[in-house]
Amino acid sequence: MSSSEQAPRLLSMTLNGRVRHDAVGDNILLLDYLRETCDLIGTKQGCDGGECGACTVLVDGKSRLSCITLAAECEGKSVETIEALATNGKMSALQRGFHEKLGSQCGYCTPGMIMASEALLRRNSSPSEDEIRDALGGNICRCTGYVKIIEAVQAAAEELS
Amino acid sequence: MNKPIDRTAIGVPTPLVDGVEKVTGQAQFSADFYPNDALCGVIFRSPYAHAEILELDLTAARALDGVVAIVSGDDCPHTYGIIPIARNEYPMARDRVRYYGEPVAAIAAIDEKTARKALSLIKMKVKELPAYFTIKDALADDAILLHDDKPGNIERDVHNEFGDVEEGFEKADLVREQTFKCAEICQTHMEPHASLAEWDDERAQLTIRTCSQVPYYVHLMLAHTMELERNQIRVIKPFVGGGFGTRTETLNFELIAGILARAAKGKVAMHLNREETFLTSRTRPYTEITMKIGMTKDGHLTATYCNAVQLGGAYAGYGIVTILYAGALLQGIYDIPAVKYDGIRVNANVPPSGAMRGHGTVDSRHAFECLLDEMAEELGLDPLEVRRRNMLTVPTDTMNGIKIMSYGLDECVDKVELESGWKDKVGQLGPGRGIGFACSQYISGAAKPVNWTGEPHAVVNLKLDFDGSITALTGAADIGQGSSTIVAQTVAEVCGLDIRKVRIIANDSAITPKDNGSYSSRVTMMVGNATIDAANHLRDILLVAASAKLDARPQDIEIVNEMFRVSGGQDEGLPFQEVVEAALVDTGTITVKGTFTCPPEFQGGKHRGGAVGSTMGFSYSAQAVEVSVDPDTGQVRVENVWVAHDCGYAINPLAVEGQIQGSVWMGMGQALSEETRYHKNGMPMFTNMLDYRVPSIVESPPIHTYIVESIDPNGPFGAKEAGECSLSSFIPALVNAIYDATGLRYTELPVTPDRLVEAISKKQHRDRVAAARAAEATGAAE
Numbered sequence: 001m002s003s004s005e006q007a008p009r010l011l012s013m014t015l016n017g018r019v020r021h022d023a024v025g026d027n028i029l030l031l032d033y034l035r036e037t038c039d040l041i042g043t044k045q046g047c048d049g050g051e052c053g054a055c056t057v058l059v060d061g062k063s064r065l066s067c068i069t070l071a072a073e074c075e076g077k078s079v080e081t082i083e084a085l086a087t088n089g090k091m092s093a094l095q096r097g098f099h100e101k102l103g104s105q106c107g108y109c110t111p112g113m114i115m116a117s118e119a120l121l122r123r124n125s126s127p128s129e130d131e132i133r134d135a136l137g138g139n140i141c142r143c144t145g146y147v148k149i150i151e152a153v154q155a156a157a158e159e160l161s
Numbered sequence: 162m163n164k165p166i167d168r169t170a171i172g173v174p175t176p177l178v179d180g181v182e183k184v185t186g187q188a189q190f191s192a193d194f195y196p197n198d199a200l201c202g203v204i205f206r207s208p209y210a211h212a213e214i215l216e217l218d219l220t221a222a223r224a225l226d227g228v229v230a231i232v233s234g235d236d237c238p239h240t241y242g243i244i245p246i247a248r249n250e251y252p253m254a255r256d257r258v259r260y261y262g263e264p265v266a267a268i269a270a271i272d273e274k275t276a277r278k279a280l281s282l283i284k285m286k287v288k289e290l291p292a293y294f295t296i297k298d299a300l301a302d303d304a305i306l307l308h309d310d311k312p313g314n315i316e317r318d319v320h321n322e323f324g325d326v327e328e329g330f331e332k333a334d335l336v337r338e339q340t341f342k343c344a345e346i347c348q349t350h351m352e353p354h355a356s357l358a359e360w361d362d363e364r365a366q367l368t369i370r371t372c373s374q375v376p377y378y379v380h381l382m383l384a385h386t387m388e389l390e391r392n393q394i395r396v397i398k399p400f401v402g403g404g405f406g407t408r409t410e411t412l413n414f415e416l417i418a419g420i421l422a423r424a425a426k427g428k429v430a431m432h433l434n435r436e437e438t439f440l441t442s443r444t445r446p447y448t449e450i451t452m453k454i455g456m457t458k459d460g461h462l463t464a465t466y467c468n469a470v471q472l473g474g475a476y477a478g479y480g481i482v483t484i485l486y487a488g489a490l491l492q493g494i495y496d497i498p499a500v501k502y503d504g505i506r507v508n509a510n511v512p513p514s515g516a517m518r519g520h521g522t523v524d525s526r527h528a529f530e531c532l533l534d535e536m537a538e539e540l541g542l543d544p545l546e547v548r549r550r551n552m553l554t555v556p557t558d559t560m561n562g563i564k565i566m567s568y569g570l571d572e573c574v575d576k577v578e579l580e581s582g583w584k585d586k587v588g589q590l591g592p593g594r595g596i597g598f599a600c601s602q603y604i605s606g607a608a609k610p611v612n613w614t615g616e617p618h619a620v621v622n623l624k625l626d627f628d629g630s631i632t633a634l635t636g637a638a639d640i641g642q643g644s645s646t647i648v649a650q651t652v653a654e655v656c657g658l659d660i661r662k663v664r665i666i667a668n669d670s671a672i673t674p675k676d677n678g679s680y681s682s683r684v685t686m687m688v689g690n691a692t693i694d695a696a697n698h699l700r701d702i703l704l705v706a707a708s709a710k711l712d713a714r715p716q717d718i719e720i721v722n723e724m725f726r727v728s729g730g731q732d733e734g735l736p737f738q739e740v741v742e743a744a745l746v747d748t749g750t751i752t753v754k755g756t757f758t759c760p761p762e763f764q765g766g767k768h769r770g771g772a773v774g775s776t777m778g779f780s781y782s783a784q785a786v787e788v789s790v791d792p793d794t795g796q797v798r799v800e801n802v803w804v805a806h807d808c809g810y811a812i813n814p815l816a817v818e819g820q821i822q823g824s825v826w827m828g829m830g831q832a833l834s835e836e837t838r839y840h841k842n843g844m845p846m847f848t849n850m851l852d853y854r855v856p857s858i859v860e861s862p863p864i865h866t867y868i869v870e871s872i873d874p875n876g877p878f879g880a881k882e883a884g885e886c887s888l889s890s891f892i893p894a895l896v897n898a899i900y901d902a903t904g905l906r907y908t909e910l911p912v913t914p915d916r917l918v919e920a921i922s923k924k925q926h927r928d929r930v931a932a933a934r935a936a937e938a939t940g941a942a943e
Binding site for chain 2: 021036040041042044045046047048049052054081082083084085086091095096098099100102104105106107108109110111114116126128132136137138139140141142143144145146147148
């Protein structure tokens with residue numbers, strides 16, 4: 001629902017593996033760019049800025065909160081969202097873990113939770129339970145009590161190892 | 162006869178049927194529907210907690226380029242509310258505002274920037290009135306009334322007594338009384354409120370997509386407030402990001418979206434931000450509870466008295482039901498010969514409170530279980546043993562007219578005692594570490610719906626077609642708890658079909674049967690039973706079709722692995738698809754309906770308010786919580802939780818575990834960190850997720866979860882409630898654990914570090930003074 005006062009400028013980035021060029025105002029948030037310009041609605045807004053983690057995406061492989069990141073900051077970078085994880089029509093190990101272990105109930109925190117977990121597993125393929133807790137400390141889930149989220153990440157790590 | 166040989170689709174851990182969408186980002190929530198031609202809807206809210214509106218000047222806002230429509234209280238003269246006899250709230254305030262943030266007007270504009278600019282151009286002149294944010298202030302003799310028809314600012318007061326309470330206390334060897342203060346709690350579901358309202362001016366029809374737990378109520382309230390026929394409205398519930406009770410009631414923003422879309426003659430996307438979502442939550446009210454219990458020296462309960470005062474907020478909302486629940490569930494868990502209850506719900510200038518997980522019952526259970534723990538200790542009894550001595554024998558009728566057919570609490574207590582290592586831990590963990598215990602119960606669906614129409618409590622339709630799949634049409638609102646999965650499992654089980662061939666279509670009023678919605682943990686019990694009924698009809702049709710082909714009586718045929726065959730026979734049998742094709746001859750597509758109606762004897766006592774608390778079955782929970790407490794910082798860490806929950810029968814053990822763990826954890830938030838507070842002007846302090854402290858994964862404990870199955874004769878396959886009960890037992894178990902760790906009985910919630918450290922230092926001071934006096938006395942005696 002954003003609107004730009006500033007004249008848009010050409011923004012180029014690699015989004016989910018494809019190079020894109022879009023006219024985007026300098027004050028547009030990455031979250032709004034993804035949802036409104038690119039129709040990637042899998043990334044969710046759960047708060048008024050940096051409180052809940054629901055909007056987590058990967059920028060150059062690292063987890064970032066897209067609701068407090070300007071789209072313009074991602075010029076020339078690689079951005080990945082929840083929509084990019086499945087390959088050849090199959091869920092990724094993390095997605096399968098969250099689905100089968102019930103790491104996701106209402107599903108609203110799930111895209112952010114999975115992307116934060118993805119960033120973790122890329123830098124640490126066999127995290128301890130404490131490392132999982134640390135990595136997901138900024139992602140709030142109101143349904144699960146986190147027990148099955150930890151099991152989901154562990155199941156994915158095991159599958160990938 | 163005709164019973165499935167093995168339960169293949171139920172009783173097995175089953176991932177959610179709509180889970181793939183959730184983990185792949187394909188699930189569409191209300192805010193994800195945003196057509197290119199939609200307008201942005203925003204709400205102008207009162208910056209005053211209590212004021213008379215003298216003038217609302219919308220001229221400048223209306224004149225702004227890009228503003229398409231503005232509506233205010235003038236555009237809707239009808240009150241709304243969940244309880245038909247207590248609707249005293251307008252979608253947008255008229256004449257008077259009664260809480261900070263109450264909607265006054267709304268704007269539809271071409272984009273958000275224009276809409277927000279227009280908001281700043283609205284001018285409201287008011288006469289400010291005295292505002293009350295506490296029970297004491299609202300009840301003061303000189304307080305002005307929030308509502309003229311509610312003298313003393315008492316929204317509701319309820320009183321009941323069962324058995325002879327006076328006699329009960331006289332018979333007791335020990336009577337204790339304690340007052341508990343429990344903070345207001347906000348649901349804080351992850352999805353902020355959102356609706357897309359589409360007004361078709363050619364046909365005079367409204368379609369709304371909205372994040373509701375009860376789309377049917379939204380339907381009724383839109384018709385009522387917009388003066389539309391119900392058939393002019395279509396309500397669709399997309400994926401919903403949690404609710405926990407707040408979305409049971411129809412909320413103002415949904416109605417405003419509809420009103421605004423009609424005024425704009427188009428589509429309005431109404432997305433509330435997190436701050437507005439906090440303002441639009443029907444919270445668990447701030448509650449003060451005085452609990453009194455009588456007990457014999459061998460631990461038998463003789464009587465209990467409970468006085469509850471709830472800070473109900475500015476409007477009636479769910480009020481009468483919430484205050485009745487706080488008393489109704491004093492019964493149904495232990496054998497208590499006499500129970501008295503007085504409850505008051507107070508009007509004050511804070512947002513209206515309502516139903517939150519464990520509706521009305523959580524704070525009373527907390528008070529009871531804490532006081533019981535204290536009394537057990539005073540009598541030198543093990544707190545688990547005290548519970549065991551007061552167990553119910555079922556079937557039984559409670560004094561307030563509720564039939565209990567199944568009771569697994571004794572098994573829950575045994576399980577938790579064993580698994581937690583209770584006997585080796587209580588009183589023995591050393592300073593700074595402790596373990597506590599408590600129990601709770603909850604209803605499996607309110608037996609009486611708030612809108613009494615004479616219809617069944619639940620209806621499910623099934624469609625069987627040439628492709629050999631079954632489509633279930635249900636109005637039950639899956640908000641993450643997994644109700645659609647229960648429906649799919651049930652159909653698969655009864656009809657002997659692979660669950661992957663069962664599709665669920667849910668929550669579109671144009672397609673699916675009306676359902677009373679997701680509240681009071683009713684869905685598994687009621688919709689589950691209606692699904693069994695529908696599936697049995699379909700199964701019967703298929704068995705008749707198969708019987709002609711197999712040359713056998715229908716009752717002699719069984720369905721195994723999608724094959725119809727004569728029971729005990731050696732033949733391979735007929736494939737499902739072949740039987741479907743036979744069944745369709747001469748009739749074509751088959752649709753069947755299943756219903757469920759609560760028998761009158763389960764609809765509660767005859768006393769006033771007797772419908773509240775009535776249910777087809779109580780779930781039970783027992784819980785042990787182990788904590789460590791740092792006496793210098795007041796920091797409490799939950800090290801471990803052991804919880805056993807009697808859910809009757811676990812149709813989906815995976816979802817049952819998830820529900821139990823989620824409710825335990827939500828109880829932890831209420832116990833340790835969550836609370837709503839208000840500034841002096843009535844503005845809420847904590848309208849973001851950093852200040853309103855929902856626990857993060859870092860401080861969340863392991864939760865050892867044990868499912869107890871008491872097989873309730875009313876439940877679908879024996880199932881009862883799984884998603885609310887275990888919240889209540891966590892909180893007193895935690896507070897009792899803090900006592901075990903510190904020797905301090907703390908009576909306020911939440912037990913935040915600042916509160917606890919102060920209480921500990923006061924206690925240390927008291928202990929030192931007492932020790933000094935004792936030493937002095939000893940010295941004098943010498």
